[in-house]
Amino acid sequence: MATSYDYAPLFRSSVGFDRVFNLLENAQRARSISDWPPYDIVKTGDDSYRIVIAVAGFAGDDLDITFQSNLLTVTGKKQEAAAEAYLYRGIAGRPFEHRFELADHVRVNGADLKNGLLSVDLVREVPEEMKPRKIAIETAPTLGPSAPSAQIEAQRVA
Numbered sequence: 001m002a003t004s005y006d007y008a009p010l011f012r013s014s015v016g017f018d019r020v021f022n023l024l025e026n027a028q029r030a031r032s033i034s035d036w037p038p039y040d041i042v043k044t045g046d047d048s049y050r051i052v053i054a055v056a057g058f059a060g061d062d063l064d065i066t067f068q069s070n071l072l073t074v075t076g077k078k079q080e081a082a083a084e085a086y087l088y089r090g091i092a093g094r095p096f097e098h099r100f101e102l103a104d105h106v107r108v109n110g111a112d113l114k115n116g117l118l119s120v121d122l123v124r125e126v127p128e129e130m131k132p133r134k135i136a137i138e139t140a141p142t143l144g145p146s147a148p149s150a151q152i153e154a155q156r157v158a
Helices: 006-011 018-030
Strands: 041-046 048-054 061-070 071-077 096-101 106-114 117-122
Touching: 048 071, 061 106, 071 117
Parallel strands: none
Antiparallel strands: 041 048, 048 117, 061 071, 071 096, 106 117
């Protein structure tokens, strides 16, 4: 049973969050029933993350990682060996595709395939102009001894 949310009230009271609402709608619509192969998303530091996907039986040539405009796509398609006749096949080798929406300024730092686990390292690099910065407070220079204020004398009319 799919639940649909109405984001119209949020659109009326917020400005500039269109992308967030679109991500939420896409996540509801595009969520597949099968999450095969299983994966973990790990926060490894303040600005670093790792996605680990269990890809047992896949070689590096069977996997493809693509990053384009905040979307990370990991696909796997195993090369079939026609000469083998399986009596029992318990290790799934079916093709898969995982899509991960990444926040602004998050980029792929590297990928590694070891012991049947594909690790994709991500890092958030906020540009210098967008980082918080300390603003120095300047004080007004103190004035020296105050000069006598000029007084205007009215001329007397005789």
